[in-house]
Amino acid sequence: MPSAPYELRLESRVEPGPSVYEFRTADGVVSKDEFRTAELALLEATEPDPGADVLAADANYGVVPTILAHLSPEGETVATETSARAARLCERNCRANDAPVRVELVADVADVTGEFDLAAYAPRPYDPIAVGKDRVADALAALRSGGRLFVAADRNAGADRYREAMVEVADGRVEGVAKHGDCRVYRAERPPDGSLGRSEYVQSHAFAATVAGVDCEFVTRPGLFSPRSVDDGTALLAETALSDTDLAPDDHLLDPACGYGPLGIAAARRTGCAVTMTDDDRVATACAEESAARSGVDPRIVTADCLRGVDGPFDAALSNPPTHAGEGVTRELFSGTADALRPGGELWLVYNETMRYEDDLPDLGFSSAEVVRRAEGYAVTVARR
Numbered sequence: 001m002p003s004a005p006y007e008l009r010l011e012s013r014v015e016p017g018p019s020v021y022e023f024r025t026a027d028g029v030v031s032k033d034e035f036r037t038a039e040l041a042l043l044e045a046t047e048p049d050p051g052a053d054v055l056a057a058d059a060n061y062g063v064v065p066t067i068l069a070h071l072s073p074e075g076e077t078v079a080t081e082t083s084a085r086a087a088r089l090c091e092r093n094c095r096a097n098d099a100p101v102r103v104e105l106v107a108d109v110a111d112v113t114g115e116f117d118l119a120a121y122a123p124r125p126y127d128p129i130a131v132g133k134d135r136v137a138d139a140l141a142a143l144r145s146g147g148r149l150f151v152a153a154d155r156n157a158g159a160d161r162y163r164e165a166m167v168e169v170a171d172g173r174v175e176g177v178a179k180h181g182d183c184r185v186y187r188a189e190r191p192p193d194g195s196l197g198r199s200e201y202v203q204s205h206a207f208a209a210t211v212a213g214v215d216c217e218f219v220t221r222p223g224l225f226s227p228r229s230v231d232d233g234t235a236l237l238a239e240t241a242l243s244d245t246d247l248a249p250d251d252h253l254l255d256p257a258c259g260y261g262p263l264g265i266a267a268a269r270r271t272g273c274a275v276t277m278t279d280d281d282r283v284a285t286a287c288a289e290e291s292a293a294r295s296g297v298d299p300r301i302v303t304a305d306c307l308r309g310v311d312g313p314f315d316a317a318l319s320n321p322p323t324h325a326g327e328g329v330t331r332e333l334f335s336g337t338a339d340a341l342r343p344g345g346e347l348w349l350v351y352n353e354t355m356r357y358e359d360d361l362p363d364l365g366f367s368s369a370e371v372v373r374r375a376e377g378y379a380v381t382v383a384r385r
Helices: 037-045 063-071 084-096 129-141 159-169 232-244 262-271 282-295 327-340
Strands: 006-011 020-025 054-057 077-081 101-105 116-121 143-154 174-180 183-189 205-211 214-220 252-256 274-279 300-303 314-319 341-352 368-375 378-384
Touching: 020 063, 020 084, 037 063, 037 143, 037 174, 037 183, 054 063, 054 129, 063 077, 063 084, 063 101, 063 116, 077 084, 084 101, 116 129, 129 143, 129 159, 143 159, 159 174, 159 183, 205 232, 205 262, 214 262, 214 282, 232 262, 232 314, 232 341, 232 368, 232 378, 252 262, 252 327, 262 274, 262 282, 262 314, 274 282, 282 300, 314 327, 327 341
Parallel strands: 054 077, 054 116, 077 101, 116 143, 252 274, 252 314, 274 300, 314 341
Antiparallel strands: 006 020, 143 183, 174 183, 205 214, 341 378, 368 378
């Protein structure tokens, strides 16, 4: 289980269920140190029947599905997440609060199995609006005829546009049901005949790029890092590392936090080595799978919370780490990479030089760390196991 240094407590206002709910959270999840207003607003607005089958989309660390499972004890509650870390915390918290919830790690809500009477969704504040609208459409499509979808969002985070999507998909069967400060809760009903309007807002983007001298093809989606082109830092790392390392076909390379796959795919095409690529985000790994197929390589691709479930040893690793996820995530990623490398193995990193990761790496399982190149504000560092 990933380290979960934060604990939140929520007093229950309903029966059945415990008098106090307890939730463990961690760096890298949304609102790690306080409950989200949108999620609490959802819980106040939804009133599932005891036998309702319930869907909690993008359930984060499990507040909404935990409580809805207690309100609908005769039905099934399913939670979806795109993040491996959030999904693990969700499973842990549901179990700790005696809430029978099935948690599915999926790229899209459309991938979930089952039909539902009620769905609840609080869009993440950093998601592109198109992604949130796609969740709305998929959640409505997962409902039985007459089923209800509740969506809660702040007005400055796109609440009005989510309402527009609900109107488009549910053929106007939408109403506002609650206000909490700037947060709005809307309810949509799937028409009794089951028909829906517009159903797709997110389009994949495919592009070709030359990375470290090899031609590759990539597939991306909104919300991923640098979705329109390979970013300059990644290109710099690939050029530097793949020119200076002697990877051979019988070597094994790790690409942690792979995104849609430019580093691992370029390495596989250029050197012929075996490659394992990991990312916390199931959307990213789904795109990496498509990118690898289009580029003619066959790496192992794993959706993982840092390096949980990823077996080494590896001869080398390349990474453009997720600095936005916070220090707790990057330190765990670096120390996990050190554990996965064989003695003498190397981790090659690129990052904004102001991060100064070269100072931290010797305390995280590496014998040395040296900046080998600087360009355009980036530092490329090699750390040796």
